[in-house]
Amino acid sequence: MKKLLVVYAVMLCLFFLYVYDYSRSDKAGSAAGESGSPLVGNLSEKFVMVTFQSGIEYWKSGLKGFEDAAQLFNVSVEYRGAAHYDVHEQMTVLEQVIAKKPAGIAVSAIDSEALNPVIDKAYEQGIPIVLFDSDAPLSKASTYIGTNNMEAGSAAARQMAEFLDEKGETAVITQPRQYNQEERTEGFKQTIEQHYPKMKVYAVLDGKGDELTSKKEAAAILKKNPDIQGIFTTEANGASGVAQAVKAAGLEKKVHIIGFDKDKKTLDGIKDGTISATLGQDTWQMGYWSLHMLFYSNRHLKDTRSLPSSIDTGITIITKENVEAYYAND
Amino acid sequence: MKKLLVVYAVMLCLFFLYVYDYSRSDKAGSAAGESGSPLVGNLSEKFVMVTFQSGIEYWKSGLKGFEDAAQLFNVSVEYRGAAHYDVHEQMTVLEQVIAKKPAGIAVSAIDSEALNPVIDKAYEQGIPIVLFDSDAPLSKASTYIGTNNMEAGSAAARQMAEFLDEKGETAVITQPRQYNQEERTEGFKQTIEQHYPKMKVYAVLDGKGDELTSKKEAAAILKKNPDIQGIFTTEANGASGVAQAVKAAGLEKKVHIIGFDKDKKTLDGIKDGTISATLGQDTWQMGYWSLHMLFYSNRHLKDTRSLPSSIDTGITIITKENVEAYYAND
Numbered sequence: 001m002k003k004l005l006v007v008y009a010v011m012l013c014l015f016f017l018y019v020y021d022y023s024r025s026d027k028a029g030s031a032a033g034e035s036g037s038p039l040v041g042n043l044s045e046k047f048v049m050v051t052f053q054s055g056i057e058y059w060k061s062g063l064k065g066f067e068d069a070a071q072l073f074n075v076s077v078e079y080r081g082a083a084h085y086d087v088h089e090q091m092t093v094l095e096q097v098i099a100k101k102p103a104g105i106a107v108s109a110i111d112s113e114a115l116n117p118v119i120d121k122a123y124e125q126g127i128p129i130v131l132f133d134s135d136a137p138l139s140k141a142s143t144y145i146g147t148n149n150m151e152a153g154s155a156a157a158r159q160m161a162e163f164l165d166e167k168g169e170t171a172v173i174t175q176p177r178q179y180n181q182e183e184r185t186e187g188f189k190q191t192i193e194q195h196y197p198k199m200k201v202y203a204v205l206d207g208k209g210d211e212l213t214s215k216k217e218a219a220a221i222l223k224k225n226p227d228i229q230g231i232f233t234t235e236a237n238g239a240s241g242v243a244q245a246v247k248a249a250g251l252e253k254k255v256h257i258i259g260f261d262k263d264k265k266t267l268d269g270i271k272d273g274t275i276s277a278t279l280g281q282d283t284w285q286m287g288y289w290s291l292h293m294l295f296y297s298n299r300h301l302k303d304t305r306s307l308p309s310s311i312d313t314g315i316t317i318i319t320k321e322n323v324e325a326y327y328a329n330d
Numbered sequence: 331m332k333k334l335l336v337v338y339a340v341m342l343c344l345f346f347l348y349v350y351d352y353s354r355s356d357k358a359g360s361a362a363g364e365s366g367s368p369l370v371g372n373l374s375e376k377f378v379m380v381t382f383q384s385g386i387e388y389w390k391s392g393l394k395g396f397e398d399a400a401q402l403f404n405v406s407v408e409y410r411g412a413a414h415y416d417v418h419e420q421m422t423v424l425e426q427v428i429a430k431k432p433a434g435i436a437v438s439a440i441d442s443e444a445l446n447p448v449i450d451k452a453y454e455q456g457i458p459i460v461l462f463d464s465d466a467p468l469s470k471a472s473t474y475i476g477t478n479n480m481e482a483g484s485a486a487a488r489q490m491a492e493f494l495d496e497k498g499e500t501a502v503i504t505q506p507r508q509y510n511q512e513e514r515t516e517g518f519k520q521t522i523e524q525h526y527p528k529m530k531v532y533a534v535l536d537g538k539g540d541e542l543t544s545k546k547e548a549a550a551i552l553k554k555n556p557d558i559q560g561i562f563t564t565e566a567n568g569a570s571g572v573a574q575a576v577k578a579a580g581l582e583k584k585v586h587i588i589g590f591d592k593d594k595k596t597l598d599g600i601k602d603g604t605i606s607a608t609l610g611q612d613t614w615q616m617g618y619w620s621l622h623m624l625f626y627s628n629r630h631l632k633d634t635r636s637l638p639s640s641i642d643t644g645i646t647i648i649t650k651e652n653v654e655a656y657y658a659n660d
Contacts, residue, residue, distance in 0.1 A: 039369040314639035
């Protein structure tokens, strides 16, 4: 009898516990429903960032932006890069990524055309795909997120004109066929042609995105044309190479170098005066908004409406006057 | 003894219930933390869209995009417009909106410069402010969301060249000092000058954003220069007015009209052949992404990092071949 009473009491308690749990889970359910925003993803949604020439400092901040946005949406990211500056290698990496059918792909194109068939393949398989940093404008990717590179080249030209008092010869060291750099070169050339009649772009050279090649090209052109007073390098590794060539030729006081991006070597060069300026891109934003476009596309948050055709993340001109602020960032 | 046992049993149960409840509320707390996304706002956050010339069909779709994004974030919107096409009236409306300290303001600027002091005032008071549709590029607003209007003008020129077999005289009917239209005009002129040596922009006229004025200006220029074969109108009300002038002059078979936007009158004109084409903007996206930028800015979702400098929402060329699809939309 005693035992039975205890059993009853325990059963009664368990029953209340059950009822209580049921009502709790019901409340929890509706609460989740209310705050169950379409903007909250889940960690099984994986978004992949694909670059070329992986491992360089340049991509870090973009990946951080990609990760920060993923955290905002509670989704996962993966980073894949071709180890070398090689079109075929990036194509292979991109093919491998597509085969895994991720929730979306953000790719920075090493070549403005060669990757199009692979990019279009992702699109045709319904995998959201955007371009960041370097566009492939004729591909089927929905959006380009990055610097308006014509505008950046134009800003470099205006800055060069200021350094050179609007007269003198210049050269550009770039990487042909990489669309962002083609545009920077074009923006630089057009602005000088249209607005600075006493200035000239004497040569456009291929630095292969490489410090040593940029150094060699700069040395050669300075030897060939001693009138050159300004060199604009359109990518991150060029400025420090060009600075070495200028120094070796003893022309530090004459030749102004404008670089691109905020690599430590470039910032150091600005600080010690061997590089006159560099154009800072907001690579963090590129990654951040890339993930946004992919997440929205994957979740059909905008029905059948299209995404923006491009997002311009802007540039900042960095000179000796403001260089300190850029060491801490990113 | 019996009673004591029951009391013990009940107390034990209550203790377990307490422990269970504690652990549940703990879990619920962390679950709310996980799904308590920073992207879920609250309805007391009010974002305001400010236009000029309110009440016209043109703004509807942009406001819908603004509202759709507000629903996504669970925040409120309000729509305020100057009743007339009047700079001072828009300035007054904007001042009134700022005085209420809303969570953010999206403004389409009637004038590319005159509004700057009022826009900057919002910025200085810490109220997030963006420009959509028509920019004020020298203001302190963070982002421009809308059509890349240089690009749109350029697309209109290419389309006109196709209609005119790349030869003949053209005119532009626009509204000077409204930045989006200045750019469309400039994009049109530059593209014709640079790429179509047998074409010419004979005149750029002020249609005052008005059907009747556009009709009068078109009639006058067609009388003055009978060689004109193409007229590009850079805003929504122009094309139908120009079509009336062309018809009255009996020149329907000779003069091609390219309009802007997707107003019913324009689409009807394309359908019946009096208007050759129009450039469709994605105004829904302008409102949609404007609210995004304001929400992110208001909630400091990106720390101290800046927003994109611009978002290009793209254009579509609408001709007789695809016009039907645009009646249903928006």
